[in-house]
Amino acid sequence: MRPYCKLPELNFLPLLDPPEKTHITPAYCFAFKERRILLICENDGCRLPTMEEFKSLGAGALREQYMGEYGNTSCFVMEVDGVALNQESVRFEELRKLYDVLGEQLAALAGRAIQLLEWDMRTAFCGRCGSGTFRRQQERAKECPGCGTLFFPKISPAVIVLIEKENEALLARSPGFPSGLYGLIAGFVEPGESVEEAVVREVMEEVGVSIRDLEYFGSQPWPYPDSLMIGFTAKYAGGEIRMDAKEIEDARWFRHHEIPAVPSTSSISGQLITYFIERHAHPE
Template sequence: MLDLGQSAPAHRNDALHIVFQRGKLIMDMQSRQPCVLTDSDLSQNGWQVAREKYIGHWAGQACFAVEIDDIVDVDAMRYQVGNLYHLLGRVEDSLFALAGRAAQLLDWERDHRFCGRCGEPMQAADGDRAMGCGACKTMLYPRISPCVIVLITRGEEMLLARNARFPRPMYSSLAGFIEAGESAEDTLRREVREEVGVEVGEIEYFGSQSWPFPNQLMLGYFAEYASGDVTPDLDEIAEANWYHPQDLPPVPPPSSIAGQLIQYHCRRSQSR
């Protein structure tokens, strides 16, 4: 439903908005699309827009990411102020992606107000999604950090791990950032070896997901176990073990690509 092919309108009148305050997302608890607010919502609440970025067209309407003034009061009886995690599982994937895009664009503009090469102020480029430096002509585009996420399988069993930084017991597939000069497949094998001490054989690409925490592109894979004993590194991975589809621990929701990998493997195992 998000159309990136249309240019930004001349004004925000009658547009849709993804609204943030102090980096927190404002959600209408009375709406079926809680993160999408209208132009009248802004005016009726007296919210003054401090920054805005055009996102694209959503359901045929122009949509902006906006940040309102810090001193503005938000009605706690109607609006929830939180983060993108509050949307997981509550809205459809396309709407979550819209909110994630909004957050990433505002963060990118905030973090690139000055040129990292010469220190001069940056300005939004005309006709392009970029921040440009008038002094040294450096152009900076929204940052995307590619990551791999892999579900290792051994027959019907799958290797699931608990991250040492997870706030609650949750077991998921392994993931890691792609380093400079690496392919996605190189990263996959390295991360698996470093985090749980095993080697993998055949690799199968599954799909990708934009993951705005803060700016990741997750590349999902299946990998067949080849050799080695499961040995968590205890730095990033607190615990890892093999699990059967009929005896799973708490796992991520299907709104995440980790949850999708696990569900797909479970369905595939049942059909064999």
């Protein structure tokens, strides 16, 4: 569970250019092909390649971007050229599976990497006048030479909320969820809306209940493809569950010992549900 309101330690410094180093150290290479990341898998498990290892594979890079420094290690993201990689040790893995393979911090960096790569891919041309864009020197942005429009990496804020009614929590499942899995009410923030307004609206739209005592819980980058999940807790205030059939297949109140299959604690959804279970399983 995410420690509630504890400030995280900074272990990654985003930079536009690599710093001068007194001696060359290996750099991490986050190499993607169609949103899957290249890993080197040998007997002792899977890991990220270094830049040297990536180059030794003989694959080209369609684009490359420096991300910043992870501790003292430079990090680069690249799009792998369509060349077939025949080495047995090379595997392309889904982002969602990385948490168990690389651990929390490197998995989070991979999420950061794919978002920077996709920003680079999607902003090659200006959406307003069609001119080819160029990278700005002073910030991570592209600029259009034709009309001056700036293109920053896109982040789409989304909200997610744990709603409690005495000793029960409201869990719901969408039609697209794996069989038996339940989660929390979540949705995107609309233009012009505060995150608090988005929570109240999403809950009303999806399950028809009103809430009170909204409290911030924490946030998590969610690179599928470019969200920032902003988590809250809330108390039930009134209304009967009335499901939006398009978004919700089932929604119910569950007591802490009746919780069905839910997302793992690598996601903020799982952290919020664990937070509920632990408080009710071990009341003070």
